């Protein structure tokens with residue numbers, strides 16, 4: 001794993017400016033999760049810079065190579081080291097890949113079942129149509145919360161009905177339900193198809209078929225500040241990465 005010079009400089013400057021600021025305490029409990037078992041975050045002297053782009057900027061140009069190189073695709077495998085990955089899934093994605101045509105996106109699904117959205121985090125390629133079935137025994141009212149990249153309200157609809165939204169803007173959409181305020185999920189509309197969801201138990205992830213290049217890989221989690229690292233994918237090889245020192249929002 002390499003940090004670019006800009007990130008190293010920011011780390012140094014921010015560490016100087018932010019001595020004393022750090023996360024505290026344990027993750028709050030969430031119903032139906034193993035929240036109580038999550039260990040406290042360990043304190044570290046280096047503070048993640050607050051200069052990460054806003055979550056809505058999933059496809060923002062990043063310094064460094066953004067154009068795919070020649071040769072066979074490789075892959076990225078890695079792990080996110082934070083107790084918060086046990087509370088809820090996060091997602092990892094390459095910020096931007098230029099000069100490549102991606103296959104047309106297939107439809108994706110955000111189900112509503114047993115009063116939760118399934119899955120909790122859904123990364124998709126821009127242009128994907130997401131189906132919103134109601135597979136529950138009660139009516140739901142799905143909408144995107146304020147600040148989401150896509151603005152919609154599907155209204156209240158019955159069991160067995162499927163509604164659809166095409167996500168044509170790169171960024172984060174947070175879903176809520178006007179009937180059940182505890183319902184929450186995230187749709188990440190990505191600029192390219194190179195993304196993965198982190199395993200809820202281990203924080204591990206794998207992105208297959210990644211074109212060779214020097215990519216900016218970013219981690220999204222509802223409770224943590226986004227973090228970007230640089231990863232070099234060589235033709236036909238697997239790159240290994242770790243996300244560490246993650247800070248709470």
Ligand SMILES: [Cu+2]
Pocket residue numbers: 115139140141177178179180183
């Ligand atoms: Cu609901």
